[in-house]
Amino acid sequence: MQIPQIRIESQVSRIGLTINKPNQSIEQPQADLSIEQPPAEMEINRLPSKLTIDQTLAKENLDLKSIFKRGDENSQLGYQAFMDYVSKTVQEGAELMRIENGGNPIANQAERALDHDIVFNTGNTPSQNSVKVEYTPSKVEIEWKRNKPNIQVQINRPIHEYTPGRVDVHIEQTPSLKIDFKL
Template sequence: MQIPQIRMESQAGRIGLNINKPIQSIEQPQADLSIEQPPAEMTINRQPSRLTIDQTLARENLDLKSVFKRVEENAQLGYQTLMNYISKTVQEGDELMMIENGGTPIANNGVRALEHESVFNTGNTPSQESVKVEYKPAKVDIEWKRNRPNIQVQINRPIHEYTPGPVDVYMQQYPSLKIDFTL
C-alpha cells in the first residue's frame, strides 16, 4: 500500500541592503579672548635730605663774630673792667688812707698806672669740633597699586553637521513555498 506523501520545499526570503556612509563634520571655532592689562599705579612720597652746617664757633675762633656776640662780650668786658677798677681804686684808697704806716703809696700808685697790659688777639685756628655738621637723610616711600588684568572669554559652540547615509532596502530573494503530492 502506498501512502500519499506531501512534499514541501520552502525557500527563505532574503533582504538586501545598500548602505551609503553617513557624512559628519565637526568644527570647533577658537574662543574669542580679550585681555586688557591696566598699568600699575606708583606713588612716591619723598622728604628731601637736610644738611645743616653751623660754623658760628669756628668764625668766633677766627674773631669773625656777629654784632650780637660782640655787644654781649663788650658788655661783659665793660662790667669786668668796672669791677676791676673799683677793686683797684679801693685798694689804692686803702693804701693812701694808711700813709702813716710808712712806705711810698703815692709813688707805687704812679708806677702801677704806667703798667698797662695791652691785649692783641689775631684769632685762633678753629678746631675740628668747632664746626657742627648735622645730616638728616632723605626719606622715600614708594607705594604700588597693581591692577588686575581684565580677561573676557567668549566660548564658541562647535559647528556640527551630520548627513545620515541613505539605506536602500530591496529583496534579494523572495520567499517561496512549493507543495507537491505524490501517491
C-alpha cells in the same frame, strides 16, 4: 519527425541604485578673548636726608662772632672793667687815706697807671672739632599694589551642518520568463 521544442527565454532583474552622498561641514569659530591689564600702582614716600653743619664755634675762634654774641661779650667785659675800676679806685683811695703811714702812694699809683700789657693778636686757629656736622640719611618707602588682569573668555559653539545621505533603489530591468512551444 518533428520533435516539439520548448523555448525558454529568461531575463534577470537588474536593480539600480541612486546614491546621494552625505554632506557634513564643521566650523569652529575662535573664542572671543578680552584681556585687560590695569597698571600697577606705586607709591613712594621719601624723607629727604638732612645735613647740618654748625661752624659757629670755629667762627668764634677766628673772632668772627655774631652781633648778639659780640654784644653779650662786650657787656660782660664792660661790667668786668667797671668792677675792676671800682676795686682799683677803692684800693687807691684806701692807700691815700693811709698816707700818713709812710711810703709814696701817689708815685706808686702813677707808675701803675703807665704800666699795662699790650696785647697783640695775630689771629686764632679754630680748635679741633669746632665744626659740628650732623647727617641724617634719607628714607625711602616704596609700596606696590599689583592689579590682577581681567580676562574674559566667551566660547563660541561649533557650527555643524549635516545633510544625511540617501540611497534610492529602483528596478532597471524587470525579470521575465518567456516559454514558447514549437511543434
